[in-house]
Amino acid sequence: MCVAVLLVGLACAQAAIPGSGPDTAPAAAPASPTSSPALPTPESLYGAWVLIPPAITIILAIALRQVVPALTVGILVAAYMLEPCLSREAAYGGGIIGGLRLSVEGILVGVLADPDHIKILLFTLAIGAMVGIIAANGGTQAVVDRVSKWASSPQRGQITGWAAGLLVFFDDYANAMIVGPAMRPIYDRLRISRAKLAYIVDSTAAPVASIALIGTWVGAEIGYIDIGLKQLTHRPVFLEHVTAYNAFLSSIPYRFYAILALVMVLVVGWLGRDFGPMKQAERQAAAGEKPGVTTARQAAPAATGRSWYAVTPVAVMVVLTVALLGVTGWPDVPLSAVKLVGEGPHWLLVVQHVVSEADPYNSLLYGALASVVVAIAISLATGTLTLGRTMDAATEAMSRLLPTLIVLVLAWALSHAMNELRLGFIAADLLEKAQLDATWLPMLIFVSSCVVSFATGTSWGTMGILCPVTVTIAARLLAGVPAEQALPVFYAAVGAVLAGAVFGDHCSPISDTTVISALASECTLESHVWTQLPYALTVAGVSILSGDVICRYYHQPAWVGLLAGSVLLLLIVVVIGRPVAKPSARTAP
Numbered sequence: 199m200c201v202a203v204l205l206v207g208l209a210c211a212q213a214a215i216p217g218s219g220p221d222t223a224p225a226a227a228p229a230s231p232t233s234s235p236a237l238p239t240p241e242s243l244y245g246a247w248v249l250i251p252p253a254i255t256i257i258l259a260i261a262l263r264q265v266v267p268a269l270t271v272g273i274l275v276a277a278y279m280l281e282p283c284l285s286r287e288a289a290y291g292g293g294i295i296g297g298l299r300l301s302v303e304g305i306l307v308g309v310l311a312d313p314d315h316i317k318i319l320l321f322t323l324a325i326g327a328m329v330g331i332i333a334a335n336g337g338t339q340a341v342v343d344r345v346s347k348w349a350s351s352p353q354r355g356q357i358t359g360w361a362a363g364l365l366v367f368f369d370d371y372a373n374a375m376i377v378g379p380a381m382r383p384i385y386d387r388l389r390i391s392r393a394k395l396a397y398i399v400d401s402t403a404a405p406v407a408s409i410a411l412i413g414t415w416v417g418a419e420i421g422y423i424d425i426g427l428k429q430l431t432h433r434p435v436f437l438e439h440v441t442a443y444n445a446f447l448s449s450i451p452y453r454f455y456a457i458l459a460l461v462m463v464l465v466v467g468w469l470g471r472d473f474g475p476m477k478q479a480e481r482q483a484a485a486g487e488k489p490g491v492t493t494a495r496q497a498a499p500a501a502t503g504r505s506w507y508a509v510t511p512v513a514v515m516v517v518l519t520v521a522l523l524g525v526t527g528w529p530d531v532p533l534s535a536v537k538l539v540g541e542g543p544h545w546l547l548v549v550q551h552v553v554s555e556a557d558p559y560n561s562l563l564y565g566a567l568a569s570v571v572v573a574i575a576i577s578l579a580t581g582t583l584t585l586g587r588t589m590d591a592a593t594e595a596m597s598r599l600l601p602t603l604i605v606l607v608l609a610w611a612l613s614h615a616m617n618e619l620r621l622g623f624i625a626a627d628l629l630e631k632a633q634l635d636a637t638w639l640p641m642l643i644f645v646s647s648c649v650v651s652f653a654t655g656t657s658w659g660t661m662g663i664l665c666p667v668t669v670t671i672a673a674r675l676l677a678g679v680p681a682e683q684a685l686p687v688f689y690a691a692v693g694a695v696l697a698g699a700v701f702g703d704h705c706s707p708i709s710d711t712t713v714i715s716a717l718a719s720e721c722t723l724e725s726h727v728w729t730q731l732p733y734a735l736t737v738a739g740v741s742i743l744s745g746d747v748i749c750r751y752y753h754q755p756a757w758v759g760l761l762a763g764s765v766l767l768l769l770i771v772v773v774i775g776r777p778v779a780k781p782s783a784r785t786a787p
Contacts, residue, residue: 237282237283237284238282238283239283239620240279240280240283240618240619240620240624241620241624243279243282243283244279244619245624246624248279248616248619248620248624249653250275250279251272251273251275251276251279251612251615251616251619252272252612252616252652252653252654252655252708253653254268254271254272254275255268255269255271255272255612255707255708256268256652256653256706256707256708258271258272266604266605266608268707269605269608269609269611269612269708270608272612272708273301273305273306273608273611273612273615274297274298274301276301276305276612276615276616276618276619277297277298277300277301277304277305277615278297279619280300280615280618280619281296281297281300284300290303290304301611301615305611305614305615306607306608306611308611308614309607309610309611309614310607312610313559314559315607315610317559317560317562317563318371318559318562318710319603319607320563320566320567321371321375321559321562321563321566322375322599322603322714322717323596323599323603324563324566324567324569324570325375325376325379325515325566325569325718326595326596326598326599327570327573327592327593327595327596328511328512328515328566328569328570328573328592329379329595330591330592330593330594330595330596331511331570331573331574331577331583331588331591331592331595332503332507332508332511332573333383333591333595334577334583334587334588334591335503335507335573335576335577335580335582335583335588335591336502336503336504336507336582337503337504337505337506337507337508337509337576338379338380338383338508339383339503340503340504340505340507340508341380341505341508341509344505349384349388351388352388352389352390352470352778353467353468353469353470355381355384355385355388355390355467356390356394356398356463356466356467356468356470357464357467357468358381358384359377359381359385359395359398359399359402359467360398360402360460360463360464360467362376362377362380362381362402363377363398363399363401363402363403363406363463364402364406364460366406366516367406367407367410369407369415369519369558369562370403370404370406370407370415370703370711371403371562371711371714372515372516372519372562372565373399373402373403373406373407374399374400374403374711374714374715374717374718375566375714375718376512376515376516377398377399377402377718378395378396378399378715378717378718378719378720379718380508380512381395381398381399382395382719382720389483389484389486390480390483391476391479391480391482391483391488391489391729392483392488392489392491392719392720392721392725393475393476393479393480393489393721393725393726393729393730394472394476394479394480394483394729395719395721396715396716396718396719396721396725396726396729396730397463397476397726397729397730397733398463398467399715399718399719400704400705400711400712400715400716400726400730401459401460401462401463401704401730401733402460402463403704403711403715404456404657404700404703404704404711405455405456405457405459405460405700405704406460408453408456408657408696408697408699408700409450409453409456409457411447418658418661418662419446419661419665419696420442420443420446421442422661422662422665422666423442423445423446423665423669423692424442425665425666425669426665426666426667426668426669426670427440427441427442427445427669429666429669429670430669430670430673433673434673434676434677434678434684435681436676436679436680436681436684436685436688437673437688440685440688445688445689445692446692448685448689449689449690449692449693449696450693451689451693451756451757451760452640452689452690452692452693452694452697452745452749452756453693453696453697453700454693454697454741454744454745454756454759454760454763455644455697455698455700455701455737455738455741456696456697456700457760458737458740458741458744458760458763458764458767459700459704459734459737461763461764461767462733462736462737462767462771465764465767465768465771466733466771466775469768469771469772469775469777470777470778471771471772471775471776471777472775472776472778473732473771473774473775473776474729474732474733475728475729475732476729476730476732476733477775477776477778479725479729480778481778484778489725491720491721491722502582503580503582507573507576507577507580507582510572510576511569511570511572511573511576512569514565514568514569514572515565515566515568515569516565518561518564518565518568518569519561519562519564519565520561522556522557522560522561522564522565523552523556523557523558523561524552524556526555526556526557526560526561527552527555527556527557528552528555570592574588574592598720599717603717605713605723608708609655609707609708609709609710609713610710612655612708613654613655613656613659613708616653616654617654617656617659636672636675636676636679636687637687637750637751638746638750639671639672639675639687639690639691640687640690640691640693640694640745640746640750641694641742641745641746641750643664643668643691643694643695643698644694644695644697644698644741644742644745644746645698645742646664646698647660647664647694647695647696647697647698647699647701647702648698648701648702648738650663650664650698650702651698651699651700651701651702651703651706651709652701652702652705652706653702653706654702654706654708655702655703655706655707655708655709655710655712656702656703656709656710657699657700657702657703657709657711658699660695660698660699660702661695661696661699664695664698664699665692665695665696668691668692668694668695669692671691672687672688672691672692673688676688686755686756687750690745690749690750690756694745697741701734701738704730704734705727705730705731705734707723707724707727712726712727736767736770737767740763740766740767740770741763743763743766744759744760744762744763744766745759745763748762
């Protein structure tokens with residue numbers, strides 16, 4: 199229902215804005231050869247109705263509780279909408295057959311040909327193989343036995359998962375693929391649902407990576423802000439000494455959604471209370487059922503191992519990944535960046551520049567492959583597994599990932615199609631042409647960023663499209679405002695677009711991070727999305743109330759909004775949440 203309301207509202211806004219349509223920016227090149235300038239653009243043909251494919255996908259996913267057919271229908275609808283925008287050379291024959299061929303040959307095959315996508319698939323399979331091996335050699339069980347001594351209750355187990363998510367802060371993919379498999383057996387022992395594990399993993403992946411001072415997100419976020427600043431033909435006085443790095447750091451306190459999402463996980467785990475579909479999932483798990491579990495096959499009995507069998511491969515992956523980020527990023531850092539002064543701690547600036555220039559996909563891939571090699575070597579050297587049993591454990595674990603990898607590829611395909619339909623650019627055009635009150639600019643930016651990221655399933659794409667536009671709009675609206683009043687609103691607007699992008703990455707069913715979080719937790723994507731969405735929407739609503747109403751309307755600093763939001767989340771969980779009685783680790787079977 200909410201999606202339908204957003205669709206109607208955005209479509210009406212598009213129709214009401216004068217000049218929106220054929221005179222907007224030309225369409226980006228489609229999946230195949232470039233389109234002719236004389237051809238109709240998605241803006242002129244559809245306007246805000248380009249939201250139809252993701253809206254249909256989300257509605258079908260909720261109604262059918264099946265994501266694969268929903269994604270398939272969404273891709274087909276997007277392909278038929280995109281076909282009239284293709285030139286004769288780029289088209290696939292037109293009509294029913296042409297749209298079908300475009301969806302398969304132009305979109306699906308196109309995303310599979312992307313080297314970065316292939317690296318993510320290989321990285322995921324490698325992590326799966328490593329997890330399968332350390333489970334078979336007894337390393338995982340040994341770690342579980344050690345951690346369970348402290349995580350002896352569901353509350354402690356959830357707080358442990360939250361803390362582990364904070365520790366793996368440098369990349370959201372690595373966060374999900376490390377924390378999920380590591381905590382899975384502990385949560386099973388404590389009778390915590392896989393849906394709860396997927397929620398904790400997802401809520402400490404993108405939110406943490408987006409606000410970390412060192413990581414794979416930092417360079418992209420600073421780069422998008424810098425593009426917006428460089429596009430300004432005339433800088434207003436309040437932006438005279440503002441750099442992209444300054445804006446990045448100063449916007450962190452205003453990223454209410456990302457920060458409060460982390461607070462929400464801690465509150466839910468600490469109080470042991472849940473609401474919505476998550477409450478039902480937790481009750482089923484407490485009763486010994488396994489709702490939303492993807493794996494029905496029983497693994498072979500594990501050998502008797504030691505905790506270092508599991509810790510060593512994971513440590514190798516983390517250390518090598520971080521090292522490769524430095525190795526691949528350092529050669530491209532200009533000498534001038536190393537000599538920068540006055541913008542923050544010297545060492546931190548150097549690390550920031552190194553990471554921003556690094557190759558995260560190759561770093562993650564080789565780190566994961568090294569972890570597999572180390573896990574195999576440990577299993578053979580200690581005699582816990584034969585070579586044949588080691589290979590069986592690795593391939594069996596990888597085979598369990600196939601259904602989720604299919605969903606991941608389809609999600610990429612729909613996201614790519616929506617990029618070709620220029621959904622983000624249409625949303626940006628609406629923002630530029632709307633008459634806004636600067637006081638409420640951060641709220642509108644946040645809502646728009648949430649809608650675009652949720653509909654497209656991409657946070658980086660949303661940031662890349664909306665962040666430069668946000669900088670431009672904020673600079674224009676605040677040009678005549680004193681710096682002490684303009685800068686907080688400007689930083690809040692930048693923080694709003696970056697936080698809104700995290701919302702979609704966090705909970706959209708077509709987001710790769712959402713899919714990977716479900717995969718890492720061995721939870722069905724439908725169960726993960728359905729149980730997590732009420733929590734995400736609650737945090738988004740509280741973020742608007744505390745960040746935009748309290749801070750903007752009453753002119754309060756960001757820390758007041760964060761404190762108010764944290765207290766409000768605590769009250770919501772206490773009032774509407776219900777505890778679920780569960781056995782302790784000592785009594786759980």
